[in-house]
Amino acid sequence: MKTTTVQNTFDDITLWNNMRESDEKSFSTLFEKYFSDLVSYGNSLSPYSEKVQDCVQEVFIDVWKYRKTLQSSVVVKAYLLSSVRKRIARLHERDHIFRKSTSTDSIAFRLEFSVEHELIDDDDYATKEKVAHLNNLLNDLPPRQKEALYLKYHQGLTVEQIADMLEVNYQSASNLLYRGLLTLRKEWKGTLSLITLLSSGTF
Template sequence: MNLKNQILNKDILDDNELWAELKAGDEQAFSILFKRYYGCLLQYGNTFLPFSEKVQDCVQDVFTDIWVYRNSLSSTVVVKAYLLSSVRKRIVRLQQRDRVFNKSKSVDAIEFLFDFSVEHRLVSDELTAGKVMQLNKVLNVLPSRQKEALYLRYHNSLSVDEIAVILNVNYQSANNLLHRGLLNIRKEWKGDLTLLMMLLMNWI
């Protein structure tokens, strides 16, 4: 089998298989995971430091550490959640170092700054377009932690357990953030709940 075919075969491996091969020192597996998640991690990092070159540095540093310390990494991680959590922690440390936050503040102090913009591809009439504008407005006035929890749940398709790990809270606290966020949205939502869920699933 030539090198091109080997790379193509690895590209269809799932995260767990690639993680195992990465830990064994496989550079191709590392490269595929990097390409698979680099854009997602940049987008998440930009929710804390919008359009900052420092975000790129943080993401690249996370992958560098993964490669350097691969032998000591856990074999049983949810790769996407692990990467998101690692980027989040590194950005917090960067902000603490730069005195954006007092050193006494923890990972919980980081502010989620992302402005939601629900995808317009599925909008087929003026009424639905109005609902999209309404949902964007409601989402963007939610408390920071609720916004972040909803972003991780609907935009990144993470489980409550995975969200809890990223936010450094227990399962119940993560579930409460999601529940309160949805309650706040529904208080302001006038219309079909099916449409609401469809729009939530199409955040960008």
């Protein structure tokens, strides 16, 4: 599977700007399009699934409430993911689950990674063992490295967008990706492309 960079599709741009002009159908379409992705990402940051869903719904409520003031040039998916991350950080502060802080540093990525078995031949036991080892390596990475890889290869964000979400500069985001990949590449000796595995894996 070829990795793709998140860009606004024509549909996203149209839906977003129609929504900004109070088109309820466009708003509903955006909600249906991104709700599950946002909940999945939110669950990676908090073990409280019901509260995560509340956070995602609150993000959409705010989007609609403040639609007239929103910029027209945002990358919709990146904007929504970032909004969910910030809201969950505030949730952690309010509930005193983590240290009292409004910084998104107060939350840690917690989902487990798994390469889809459909990519591997049923009889290729050696590759299966290597992939299992790769999964363990990735899941043992520091949370920030793991989250950066998730945002890059699972959600398709650019390095700049990842930097904005994690509230670090571009070089720091690039370093997170580089260090994570370096750790994996030192150990991965399989015939399948490491990037292909990361892009097609599930969290």
